[in-house]
Amino acid sequence: MKRTATFLLIAGLSAPAVAQQNPALATYTVGTTTLTLSAVANNLDTPWELLWGPDNFLWMTERGGRISRVNPNTGQVLPLLTVADVTETGESGLLGMALHPDFTASPFVYIVYNYTDGGLLKEKLVRYTYSATAGTLGSPLVLLGNIPAVTTHSGSRLLILPDRTLLMTTGDAQQQPEAQNPASLNGKILRLNLDGTVPTDNPTPGSLVYTLGHRNPQGLVRATSGRLYSSEHGPNNDDEVNLIEPGRNYGWPNVEGFCNLPAEQAFCTANNVRPPLVAYTPTIAVAGITAYNSPAIPQWANSLLMVSLKAGKLTNLQLNAAGDQVASQSDLWTGTYGRLRAICVSPQGKVYLTTSNRDGRATPGATDDRLLVLENRAFAPNSTRNASTRNAQSAALSVWPNPAAQTATVRLPAPASAPLTLHDALGRLTQTVPMTGRAEARLDLRRVAPGLYTIRTTLDGTPVQRKLMVE
Structure with missing residues (x-):
């Protein structure tokens, strides 16, 4: 305990206050597990990204440009920065975020957002440095910029891999052929070193392109198995959940969903296309996606959790043992809380998610947008019973x-x-x-x-x- 406390003081990070139980909005049953949904924070403005930070706070972006830390126990929102040159119009604005894995030694925060340059909308990746003492972000460093953008189809999620490279999704910016153009950064998943340079082991030497053929990826996650998954908006059909493999083509705009039409089959064979794990027609506007493997909800072990905008669903996608197929899927709710955008899981197995009812495509409620938590309140990760079970099996x-x-x-x-x-x-x-x-x-x-x-x-x-x- 003394060592932990000393670390927090040295790092300038404070532990959250003692947890409080917020009034339940609803309860749900998954197998024999009872889950309680409650509100952590209200009156947010279009949250886009949600991460569990190394300080045991939630880190959040809002599309208008604000970056905040949120105390998960009290709901207190602690603003760090409002990015001055964010352009919020249509679906554009401040989007994805990632925290450096060695945050104490390298307190870097990576964000991607839309901005205006010479009257044109563009997208860039910027690294900020966090000061825990001041509670601020500063020293912005542009790692990648000048990516063409429009008010829709900008992506963009960020994910740092264990090898200390960064993945960044980009939309096709309504320029569909660019998704298949290896020289374009649109309609891709890009892979960069954390200083913005090109990794020497990328699929194509000298290129940032990790995968191509994407329309508008909205979610990106790495499971404990090491496999990568992405959720992606389709046109009026075929939203997708994809297994991401380096160097693969994901078909857009020549393929929508599976390779099931004659022209699509020919294109897939000739272009190393990886068909989706699942596709949704009619579309549900898939959004954030995360991996779940906590004993807090044992029925969800080895699965993906995904939220959607248009359908307002929380969907569980159960993976097979190898993680290369979706064995089954089920919705915990549909449309109850409106549009849902971001999702993450705490080390205690609590699921945090945000509504997106102030994004211009819904009628916001009195407390929208909200940060919600779904948890098994009967689960005590440090209880004697759970500890004895772990010890016996270990x-x-x-x-x-x-x-x-x-x-x-x-x-x-x-x-x-x-x-x-x-x-x-x-x-x-x-x-x-x-x-x-x-x-x-x-x-x-x-x-x-x-x-x-x-x-x-x-x-x-x-x-x-x-x-x-x-x-």
């Missing part, structure tokens, strides 16, 4: 040899319900081993640097882990 997870140099064998008392993952001392994922139907796996450590690592997986919906020393 004890049954064996690793030999330990310390290890070349390889290590991991044995479990039963087949795991999630992939086996290896994390370094900073929590970064270094290796993933599929565990479908298996209770034993071998870790290849020949390219793993010496040090202390953590092996993680899930048994019967409960996360388990064990330390491994690599020599």
Whole structure:
């Protein structure tokens, strides 16, 4: 406890106040789990991005240009900055955000937004530096700019990968052929180093393009398995959820949804097109997407959670063990709270989401826009019962040899319900081993640097882990 408190003081970050339970708006049942929905904060203006920060606060962007930290326990909104040159018109404005994974040492905040240059609407990626002492963002550094934009189809989500590269989605800016033009930055998922340079191992040398053929990606997430997923708006048909693979083509505008028409089939074969995992016709205006694998809601283990604008749904997409198919999907509600844009999950398994009823396409309620939380209030992650279960199952997870140099064998008392993952001392994922139907796996450590690592997986919906020393 003393070490944690000292860290927070040194970093200038404050722990949230003791949690309070807000009045329930509704309760829902998922299997045998009862979930309570309540409001954390009201009277927001078109929230766009929502992240769980390393300070245990929520970090939020609003389309008009404001960046804030939100205390998840009290709902207090602490503004950090209103970006002066944001142009909010139509669907444009301040969009996605990402926080540097090593936030204490590198307190960088990455944002993407629309701005006006010479009378033209454009898009850029900017890095800010956070001052915890002052509670401000400053020292803006443009990493990528001058991307053509219009008032619709701008994307844009940001995601930092464990290898410290950044993914950025862009829309086609209503210039449909540009999505297939490898020289254009529109209609793509881009991959950059955190200083804005081009990674040497991108699919095309010297190019920022990671994938192409996108119309308007609205969500981007990396699951614990290491797989990447994106949600994307279709035209009047075929909203998509995609499995993102480097160098792949996602078809737009030549393919809408699946490769199921003769012309589409020919294009898909010739252009390495990756068809979607699922598609929605009529469209629901898919938006934010996140991965869920917490014991707080065990029925949602190894799944994606997605919100939508037009349909106002919270949708659970259950993945298969390999994570390359959607095994089933279900909606927790539809349209009850209006348009939904952003979603994230806390380390305690609470689901935070925001309405988007002040975005010009709905009739806002008296308290819109709202930040909501969906939680299992009966779940106590540090309770004696849960701790004893984790300890018992972790004890049954064996690793030999330990310390290890070349390889290590991991044995479990039963087949795991999630992939086996290896994390370094900073929590970064270094290796993933599929565990479908298996209770034993071998870790290849020949390219793993010496040090202390953590092996993680899930048994019967409960996360388990064990330390491994690599020599």
